[in-house]
Structures are given as structure tokens and as C-alpha cells.
Amino acid sequence: MSTVDLNGKTITDSVVKDVLNNMAAYFGATLHVTSGDRTTVPPGGSPTSLHLSGKAADFKIDGLDFGNIYQNLRNLGANQVFVPGHRYEFIWHGIHTSTTGAHLHLGRISTNADGYVKFIMEGITPEGSGTYAVDLQVPLNGNNTVQNSYMPQ
Numbered sequence: 398m399s400t401v402d403l404n405g406k407t408i409t410d411s412v413v414k415d416v417l418n419n420m421a422a423y424f425g426a427t428l429h430v431t432s433g434d435r436t437t438v439p440p441g442g443s444p445t446s447l448h449l450s451g452k453a454a455d456f457k458i459d460g461l462d463f464g465n466i467y468q469n470l471r472n473l474g475a476n477q478v479f480v481p482g483h484r485y486e487f488i489w490h491g492i493h494t495s496t497t498g499a500h501l502h503l504g505r506i507s508t509n510a511d512g513y514v515k516f517i518m519e520g521i522t523p524e525g526s527g528t529y530a531v532d533l534q535v536p537l538n539g540n541n542t543v544q545n546s547y548m549p550q
């Protein structure tokens with residue numbers, strides 16, 4: 398079943414929850430939330446994290462690795478999954494992450510008619526540990542144009 402397992406976590410932002418539900422349906426698999434609202438900053442975490450304002454979630458999806466999910470959404474599925482009218486960050490924290498472990502992160506930055514998703518990779522390579530360079534910004538304009546494919550080295 399393609400459902401969202403909140404795993405006992407609270408996510409205050411309803412749009413973030415809607416996107417997670419869309420994502421589970423899009424991939425046809427159960428999505429497990431591993432972190433939602435936070436009141437403290439974990440080791441390696443950001444003091445301005447959207448988790449602190451209830452607008453972020455960390456998660457995994459059964460049967461799919463983080464890179465597959467990231468590349469599918471980045472290259473193809475963003476406009477089918479993300480609710481338009483908002484700006485988001487979508488971060489793939491890899492095995493060299495400076496956070497507490499590899500995971501995917503979704504955060505809603507703001508409400509804005511000019512919506513987009515910033516796809517960001519951190520810690521995919523040892524050199525990329527702790528750096529948050531924007532990989533690609535995909536506009537949420539209802540256009541499912543395939544982006545240039547990308548394979549991390």
C-alpha cells in the first residue's frame with residue numbers, strides 16, 4: 398500500500414504532509430517518516446532548520462534507495478508530487494553526510510505563486526560533506542519536462 402507512516406512523529410505543516418502523501422502514491426510504496434517537528438538542533442543540523450518551524454520531514458520509502466528517489470523527482474516527477482504555489486527544498490543527505498546519517502529531507506520554505514523545488518545534495522562524496530550547493534531548481538509550473546539526467550560520481 399502506498400501510505401505515509403508517520404512513525405509517531407508530528408509534522409505541523411499540512412502542505413508538507415500532502416506532498417509526502419503524493420510521494421507515496423507516486424512511487425506506489427509506503428513512506429516512513431523518520432523526523433518531523435523538532436524543538437532542538439541535532440548534531441550537524443542547522444540552527445535555522447525548517448524542522449524547528451514544523452515545516453519539514455525526513456523520510457525513507459520502502460524498496461527505493463535515496464538516490465533513485467532523488468533522481469526520479471529531480472528529473473521527472475516534481476510537478477506530479479509537489480503542491481504548486483509553494484517553494485521547497487529537497488535534500489539528499491548521502492553516506493558522507495555531516496548530519497546523523499543518510500536520509501532524504503523535505504522542507505517548505507514559503508508560500509509563493511512562483512513555486513519551485515530546490516534539489517540539493519549534501520555528503521554524497523567525502524568532499525561534499527557539510528556543503529549545500531543547489532543541484533537544480535525545478536519550477537512548479539505544471540510542466541513535466543524531463544530535466545537533464547544526472548548521475549553523481
Ligand SMILES: [Zn+2]
Binds near residue numbers: 432448503
Ligand atoms: Zn531534515
